[in-house]
Amino acid sequence: MKKGLTETVTGKKLYGEKRKATENKCHFQLSRSASIQATVVTFEQLEGMYTFFALRSIEIAGEFVSYRYPGIVTFIFTAYTVYLKSPMITSDKLKKIKLTEELIRKLPKVLLHDHLDGGLRPNTIIELSQQHNPSLPENDPEKLARWFHEGANRGNLTEYLKGFSYTIGVMQTEHALHRVAYEMMEDMKKDGVVYVETRFSPLYHTKSGLSYDQIVESVLRGLKDGARTFNVKFGLVICAMRNLPPSSSLEMAKLAVRFREQGVVGFDLAGDELGYPPKDHFDAFHHIQRNNFYITIHSGEAFGKESIWQALQFCGTHRIGHGMHLKDDIMTENNEIIEMGYLSRYVRDRRIPLEVCLSSNVHTGAMPNLRYHPFPIFYKNGFRVTLNTDNRLMSNTTLTKEFLIAARSYKLTVKDIEKLTLNAMKSAFTHFPERLRIIYDVLKPGYAQIMKNELDKLDNAHRQKHSEHQKI
Numbered sequence: 001m002k003k004g005l006t007e008t009v010t011g012k013k014l015y016g017e018k019r020k021a022t023e024n025k026c027h028f029q030l031s032r033s034a035s036i037q038a039t040v041v042t043f044e045q046l047e048g049m050y051t052f053f054a055l056r057s058i059e060i061a062g063e064f065v066s067y068r069y070p071g072i073v074t075f076i077f078t079a080y081t082v083y084l085k086s087p088m089i090t091s092d093k094l095k096k097i098k099l100t101e102e103l104i105r106k107l108p109k110v111l112l113h114d115h116l117d118g119g120l121r122p123n124t125i126i127e128l129s130q131q132h133n134p135s136l137p138e139n140d141p142e143k144l145a146r147w148f149h150e151g152a153n154r155g156n157l158t159e160y161l162k163g164f165s166y167t168i169g170v171m172q173t174e175h176a177l178h179r180v181a182y183e184m185m186e187d188m189k190k191d192g193v194v195y196v197e198t199r200f201s202p203l204y205h206t207k208s209g210l211s212y213d214q215i216v217e218s219v220l221r222g223l224k225d226g227a228r229t230f231n232v233k234f235g236l237v238i239c240a241m242r243n244l245p246p247s248s249s250l251e252m253a254k255l256a257v258r259f260r261e262q263g264v265v266g267f268d269l270a271g272d273e274l275g276y277p278p279k280d281h282f283d284a285f286h287h288i289q290r291n292n293f294y295i296t297i298h299s300g301e302a303f304g305k306e307s308i309w310q311a312l313q314f315c316g317t318h319r320i321g322h323g324m325h326l327k328d329d330i331m332t333e334n335n336e337i338i339e340m341g342y343l344s345r346y347v348r349d350r351r352i353p354l355e356v357c358l359s360s361n362v363h364t365g366a367m368p369n370l371r372y373h374p375f376p377i378f379y380k381n382g383f384r385v386t387l388n389t390d391n392r393l394m395s396n397t398t399l400t401k402e403f404l405i406a407a408r409s410y411k412l413t414v415k416d417i418e419k420l421t422l423n424a425m426k427s428a429f430t431h432f433p434e435r436l437r438i439i440y441d442v443l444k445p446g447y448a449q450i451m452k453n454e455l456d457k458l459d460n461a462h463r464q465k466h467s468e469h470q471k472i
């Protein structure tokens with residue numbers, strides 16, 4: 001006869017208010033005649049390391065019934081059962097998991113700030129250019145990729161934006177827009193991204209006579225086909241451009257709202273910040289606000305904290321694109337905060353998400369190098385930070401690479417990557433039930449499983465080493 005925990009039925013999710021809870025039915029055989037059947041509910045803390053538990057029902061059979069202190073037995077039993085199901089992983093143990101590129105790629109990730117026209121495959125640009133736009137600076141995929149990267153990496157946003165004339169140049173037909181969107185979804189799948197919000201401005205795709213509606217429909221078709229084939233969820237963000245007239249921004253805002261039932265999830269203001277404050281585009285933001293829709297604004301990237309303040313308090317943004325200059329509102333010493341202004345307190349206290357893009361910030365010259373980047377200050381002091389790619393082609397990056405860079409530069413563990421990913425999913429513009437579903441059905445079980453596998457591998461390696469040592 002097998003003693004101990006013989007059966008557990010786990011994973012039944014409890015819905016509604018208790019969505020974070022999991023019900024575990026356990027059978028515990030104490031001896032031939034004594035057994036315990038119990039239902040234990042575990043409550044997971046969203047960002048913490050601990051699992052709380054509660055006993056929902058318990059049936060004790062056999063000699064145990066006469067036990068004089070059932071309360072104590074119940075407690076010990078419950079603790080033991082939950083311990084078996086959810087071994088506590090300490091941060092010391094997690095530090096031993098080596099964050100390689102291969103491991104980070106396997107982790108389920110969420111990407112909120114990625115430009116569709118900044119992530120084309122070099123080969124696709126070459127093929128599409130043969131049909132639409134014959135002149136490219138290079139016709140070999142590798143050389144072309146290098147050309148984009150070297151052009152972007154000049155420490156200047158205006159230079160950085162030049163490469164877009166070629167990517168946008170080939171995205172002028174329904175076929176090209178569909179293809180670029182579909183391939184982006186495939187690239188996300190390969191990179192381990194489970195939910196992506198991609199963005200672009202239809203304003204630049206009318207050269208062959210497409211209407212704004214046709215442009216958005218083509219991209220959405222590509223994203224939907226990609227979602228079906230690669231099982232990646234998506235949301236599309238429509239960008240207005242700060243350097244174009246405010247009337248065009250209002251048109252983009254109306255377009256975004258019109259397609260909200262087809263996969264558009266929000267509205268963004270992009271482009272060079274210097275000399276183009278977001279408040280010039282009031283009408284567009286007010287249209288979004290009056291329609292109860294969602295806003296993110298590139299701000300605090302190439303211009304100071306005033307740009308962030310305007311985006312928040314004049315334009316009603318829900319997220320901040322980049323936001324590094326929020327650091328101007330924080331006084332620090334050795335990465336510890338000494339004093340904060342009211343703006344940075346507001347951003348932290350209201351949980352305003354920051355869409356940080358490390359490589360892009362260095363390439364555009366917004367930051368001289370990663371040592372000066374305020375990411376660790378924001379992250380370690382409770383800001384809602386997310387990590388993003390911005391432009392994968394121009395910055396020669398992927399979300400995996402961005403996490404690898406962050407892990408190496410700021411000593412992150414796998415638990416930090418999980419937290420940044422949960423931050424991103426909580427900040428996504430998709431509906432709340434969808435966010436919860438991805439967090440509790442995909443992200444949390446995904447990280448738990450991968451962490452367990454990695455720790456098992458470490459234990460096995462340790463055991464093997466120990467036994468070899470004994471043989472000697």
Ligand SMILES: [Zn+2]
Nearest residue numbers: 115298321390
């Ligand atoms: Zn951007």
